[in-house]
Amino acid sequence: MKNLNTPWKRTLSFFLAVVMVLTPVLTGGIIAAGEPTGKNQIVSNGEWQTTADGKVQHAKTIEQTGENTFEITLTAKTKEDVQTQVVSKDAAVVLVLDASNSMSSTDMANAKTAAKNFVAEFVKEAGDGLRYVAVVEFGSNGKTTLYWTDANGNLTAVNNGIDAVQNGFAYRSGNGACNTTGTHTHEEAVYENFMEWTDGYLGDGYLGGHYQCTYEGCDYTAQNDKQAKKHNHQTGTTINTYTGPHGGERTTDGGGTNIEAGLRLANNLLSETLVSAIGNKYVVMMTDGVPTYHVDGQPSDVNFISGSRGGGNEAEHDDYHDIYCTQTRNVGNNHVRHGDNLPKQIKDKGAKLYTVSYKSSDINGKTVNGQSIDAWLSSFATQSIAAGDDIFSGLQSIAQIIVNQAQAWILTDPMGDYIDFGANASVARVTNATAADSDAVRKFNTDTDTLIWDLKNDISRTGPVGGWYTYTMTYSVTLDTKAEGFTAETAYAANKTTSLTYMLTVNGQLQPTLYSTNLKVPTVKGYLGSLSFAKLGENSVSLDGTAFTLTSGSWSKTVTLSGGETQVSFTGIPSGHSFTLTETVAAGYDQSQAASYTFDVVYGEVKNSTVPANGVENKLLQKNFTVEHWFETGYNTGAYEQNLTSYPDEGGVIKYGETKLAAPYVKTVEGFAYDASVAGSVTEIAFDSASLTLKLYYRANQP
Structure with missing residues (x-):
């Protein structure tokens, strides 16, 4: 756009007669050039508001920077440390389920149904995002029933992995045992037997017929067939494929409660390359008892971890020392206060650890680390849910927390009618097709004309000051007075409904409810100009068919004379723009003598016009x-x-x-x-x- 504050002049020579009429009506002469008088286009401004819970404050304010141009400032304040709720497009969760003997068949069925409901909620709004799920069961030992599987598109496989959880689960033990689930391969040795029957002497004595190994360099002999068949030499390796656990002996789990084995498997699974780069990782562990088994050492297996008996019916120190412990354990002459602290290792991998205690009231006075089971779980979990008898609501609450976290602390700001989003180079442009793939903190969807601001990941926050964190964003917009349907001095909302979603913590625990609050939206107005002038012909020849076209960029409007008209009138000319007026002459008039004119409309008034003072007259051919x-x-x-x-x-x-x-x-x-x-x-x-x-x-x- 031309600088509307800068006048310009052009010299035109015409043998013409013109009358210029404006709104308001001006008579005679070119409108004097000069600085336009600015007008306030802000009808109403935003204001600070506080949510009913008192946990969030917000404001949306607008400042005029020129005709039709504004800057909008969004401000949100909260006492929540929302950056601890960071989520990513992809997500991964390990479900660690209690399969101890205290879980009755009804309890197991309920736990499996609740776990399936959890996964269904977990993938419900995933779009094209990854939703990896692994399933671990623990009794006296720990076993992975499902390795990392993308539930978004493979829900049946995940549900099958949940159904595989059972009391007294089977596993392989002993020499050559492998507990890897699913199809997998091993490189294994190939052995051959080189024994052949021979007659004759052997050494100093005659043995008669015997078996002799013909493998180069081997002098083994045997007097009977059974010994000969057992004598083999490795001649190479081969790749063998298996569809599940194999080798060793089939063994049944004893049904203890080895929470450490379950958490160790979860921790090891989180280290797998497949999910290590995912920012949104979770471990959800459900138990109905106190730990009574533990793990010796720090095994790194992701399929099976064997346990050692501890308290049996109650928690002994070794059963929880490597999970969360504040007591001192004597090891020789050393006093060890803490063990491996598995929850910390899980959290250090970027995962959140949620625990659900099921029927904890049935654990009659049994303690862990001198605490009740609920208090102990709360000591190390990101969040612990005491589900009572309702395992469904317990897991559902965690599912809601996980899913809602992705939607929380998002400010959605759609542009209003006749409002165009400005250049705003720091804001990424996305479309409906690409929005989900963008991890930009501030992005503008050009398909929906909506600004999306992810406060969770915005590092520009300030505070806390007085306990409040402050988030601020300013962006430019333009009022489009050229848009069809625009009317002058009508109050238009700068934005449609602007909303901020948020979640709250109570006593340090993140609650599952997703709240939404709306910001008060400012309103603005704009102006339209009018132009009218006489059109004269020569020798009274008809002017019918004479057309004048007004253009500014892609905007245009044409007036054509008819019925003997001699007055040209334009109304609804968008203010804040520069225009060119061109003429198409009527039949019999000389088009080569038709001139073009320019002018600006500033706050509804025509300025800097090059239209001649005494009218527009055409010469005949x-x-x-x-x-x-x-x-x-x-x-x-x-x-x-x-x-x-x-x-x-x-x-x-x-x-x-x-x-x-x-x-x-x-x-x-x-x-x-x-x-x-x-x-x-x-x-x-x-x-x-x-x-x-x-x-x-x-x-x-x-x-």
Whole structure:
């Protein structure tokens, strides 16, 4: 756009008459150039508001920076440390489920159904995001029933992994045992037997027939077939494929409560490359008892971890020392206060650890680390849910927390009618197709004209001051007065409903409810200008069909005269823009003489106009014509010739719609009297005649 504060001049020369009429009506002369008088276009501004719970304050304010241009500032304040609720597009969760003997068949069925409901909620709004799930069961030992599987598209496989959890689960133990679930391969040795029967002496004594190994360098012998068959040599390796646990002996779990084994498997699974880069990771562990088994050492297996008996029916120190412990354990002469602290290792991998205690009231006075089971779980979990008898609500609460975290602390700010989002280079542009793939903290969806601000990941926050964290964002917008339907001085909302979602913590525990609050939206107005002027023709020739087109960028408007009109009027000219006025002349008028004009509309008034002071008049098209004089060479000769010396051809101009006449007359030339009553003389022509020549013949009179 042209700088509306800078006047310019153009010199135009026209033989015209103009009357310029404006709204408000101005008469006579070009509008004086100069600094436009600014007008306040803000009808109402935003204001600070506090949510009913008193936990969030917000405001949306607007400042005018020029005609139709504004800056909007969004401010949100909260006492919540929302950056601890950071989430990513992809997510991964390990479900660690109690399969101890205290879980009855009904309890197991309920736990599995609740786990399936959890997964369904987990993937419900995933879009094209990854939703990896692994399932671990623990009794006296720990076992992975499902390795990392994307539940978004493979829900059946995940549900099958949940259904595989059971009391007294089977596993492989002993030499060659492998507890890897699913299809997998091993590189294994290939052995061959080289024993052959032979007769004859062996050494100093005669053995008669015996078996001799023919493998190069081997002198093994055997006197019977069974020994010979057991003598093999490795000759290479091969890749064998298995569909589940194999080798060793099938063993049944004892049904203890080895929480450490379950958490160790979860911790090891989180280290897998498949999920290590995912920012949104969770471990959800459910138990109905206190730990009574533990793990010796720090095994790194992701499929199976064997346990060691501890208290059996109650928690002994070793059963919880490596999970969470505040007591001192003597190891030789050393006093060890803390063990591996598995919850910390899980959290150090970027995961949140949620625990659910099921029927904890049934654990009659049993303690862990000198605490009740609920208090102990709360000591190390990101959040612990005491589910009572309702395992469904316990897991559902965690599912809601996980899912809602992705939607919390998002400010959604759609542009209002006639409001265009500005350049705002620091804001990423996305579409419906690409929005989910963008991890930009501030992005603008061009398909929906909506600004999306992720406060959780915005590192520009300040505070806390007085306990309040403050988030601020400013962006520019433009009021589009060119848009169809725009009306002058109507209050338009700068934005449609602007909302902020949020979650709250109570006593340090994140609650599952997702709240939403709306910001008060400012309103603005704009202006339209009007232009009217007289259009005059020449010689009263009709102006019908004369068209004037007003343009500014892609905006245009045309007025065409008809019915003998001579007044051109434009209304609804968008204010805050520069315009060019061009003319298409009516039939018979000279288009080459039609000029173009420029002007600005500033706060509803026409400024810096190049329209001439006295009007717009067109010139008719015109053509040149010729008058030729032809004289009879003598009396009654019938022959004619031009006397160009004495009577040269005459010329003139004929205009559109005119007729030219050459009246007969008599001349005397060199003694001869002439008249113009000769047939064939052309004494009349019109603008549209085929020939523009008046040809006059003069007859010689009798002397």
